[in-house]
Amino acid sequence: MRPAPGAGTRKANRKxxxxxxxxxxxxxxxxxxxSVNPLHRHSEQRADGALVQRHLADPRRRLMMLFGDRVxxxxxxxxxxxxxxxxxxxxxxxxxxxxxxxxxRPWFAGEFKNEPELEPGETLVDLRSLARDALxxxxxxxxxxxxxxxxxxxxxxxxxxxxxxxxVSIAAGYQRNCTGCGTQHFPRTDPVVIxxxxxxxxRVLLGRTPRFEAGMYTCLAGFMEPGETVEDxxxxxxxxxxxIDVGAVRxxxxxxxxxxxxxxxxxxxxxxxxxxxxxxAEMDDCAWFSRDDVKxxxxxxxxxxxxCPPKLAVARHLIEVWAALK
Ligand SMILES: [Zn+2]
Numbered sequence: 001m002r003p004a005p006g007a008g009t010r011k012a013n014r015k016x017x018x019x020x021x022x023x024x025x026x027x028x029x030x031x032x033x034x035s036v037n038p039l040h041r042h043s044e045q046r047a048d049g050a051l052v053q054r055h056l057a058d059p060r061r062r063l064m065m066l067f068g069d070r071v072x073x074x075x076x077x078x079x080x081x082x083x084x085x086x087x088x089x090x091x092x093x094x095x096x097x098x099x100x101x102x103x104x105r106p107w108f109a110g111e112f113k114n115e116p117e118l119e120p121g122e123t124l125v126d127l128r129s130l131a132r133d134a135l136x137x138x139x140x141x142x143x144x145x146x147x148x149x150x151x152x153x154x155x156x157x158x159x160x161x162x163x164x165x166x167x168v169s170i171a172a173g174y175q176r177n178c179t180g181c182g183t184q185h186f187p188r189t190d191p192v193v194i195x196x197x198x199x200x201x202x203r204v205l206l207g208r209t210p211r212f213e214a215g216m217y218t219c220l221a222g223f224m225e226p227g228e229t230v231e232d233x234x235x236x237x238x239x240x241x242x243x244i245d246v247g248a249v250r251x252x253x254x255x256x257x258x259x260x261x262x263x264x265x266x267x268x269x270x271x272x273x274x275x276x277x278x279x280x281a282e283m284d285d286c287a288w289f290s291r292d293d294v295k296x297x298x299x300x301x302x303x304x305x306x307x308c309p310p311k312l313a314v315a316r317h318l319i320e321v322w323a324a325l326k
Pocket of ligand 1 (some may be wrong): 162164165181182
């Protein structure tokens with residue numbers, strides 16, 4: 001049974017220190033990998049087919065090319081121009097307009113149908129390695145997250161879910177219409193709640209799944225379900241995975257997570273019970289960690305020793321902000 005928010009808490013008189021409120025105007029999300037997107041999407045231009053064609057013919061256009069969860073990279077860049085890039089882009093099957101950059105140059109992304117033959121120096125890099133190894137500039141991750149999520153949606157919506165007829169891409173790649181019944185289909189984002197649960201001021205709940213590398217503990221997380229609020233999703237997932245009841249929940253920051261099309265909703269929450277019951281079907285372990293424990297884990301990168309997730313994860317951001325409070 002879900003506890004009423006903030007009601008009947010066992011430690012109603014104990015204070016939970018929360019990180020600064022996002023409503024203070026500071027954009028915590030902008031600190032996260034895949035969050036910085038310098039492109040103006042210009043959604044109002046997508047329906048103007050002639051304008052999109054002019055953008056596509058613009059010699060200054062920048063081209064991003066993906067094959068599944070990998071993106072073409074050369075010399076620290078994932079946006080290309082020139083005749084060789086133009087020829088390679090012709091091999092892509094689905095093409096989408098990403099927007100205009102600060103210099104007014106149009107950016108497009110395309111998805112290869114078959115694995116392309118690459119020139120020396122070109123590599124296809126998976127998006128996790130791209131971020132972990134910082135292979136491109138910080139402003140490249142937002143556009144590639146936008147491209148991957150949208151192109152993945154195209155792959156999975158080639159046929160209408162209503163009548164089964166083929167669909168076709170329109171609106172510069174932001175809509176597919178059914179050729180049979182005319183239903184309009186739009187790109188999807190799958191929200192995931194990820195939360196750092198605090199017990200009083202000085203300890204937090206972290207867990208690990210069997211697929212994590214040895215020693216890594218992180219925030220609990222899970223997909224939101226239809227018809228559910230962010231706060232209820234946090235309470236449900238924490239209860240399911242750890243047995244802990246959660247009262248107050250507060251949103252902190254979000255992160256596009258292109259694996260393939262998620263939006264991570266980072267939250268803090270207040271525990272109103274303390275006895276952990278680990279869901280062994282899903283989790284390897286859940287435990288309370290003190291602030292000193294967490295500070296030591298943030299300094300450790302060695303597999304096998306207790307440590308936190310890498311910088312690219314919003315979970316690390318949530319943990320770092322909390323650890324720095326005292
Ligand atoms: Zn249809």
